[in-house]
Amino acid sequence: MSQVDLDLDVRVADYISANVKLFDTLTLGNDYAPGMSLxxxxxxxxxxIRYYNGRRRRSFAFAITAKHPYNLVCINTLNAIMNTMENATPALIKSTNNSFKFVSAKMTTSHEFIATVQDDDGQDAQKYGVYQGAFSVQVII
Structure with missing residues (x-):
């Protein structure tokens, strides 16, 4: 297989977005923009793990950060994402450029409280709970 850009992050985000009711668009990177975010x-x-044919089995860690004014929305969203990923199969997550073959996913940390943040310094500014959960994905590249 020639060297191509790994599209794992995009395919996993697409799978989550298609199978979980999200309160905001799932974006790549640590996004602490004003308002709610995922x-x-x-x-x-x-x-x-390297195989004789040159391919490798590799694990990648995904950390999902949820920011919402209602903590329970963060917790429920993260739980839904983790359940969806643990039920994913190679037939459901596929590379569009053949850069990986999905093997499995598992939750590595349950949702955890990170912080309470406020978008601005105003007295009436909205406060948001920030939670994070993590899972790992095994692929063959």
Missing amino acids: SYTLQPAGPA
């Missing part, structure tokens, strides 16, 4: 970050997790 964001994710992706990074390699652990060493790769």
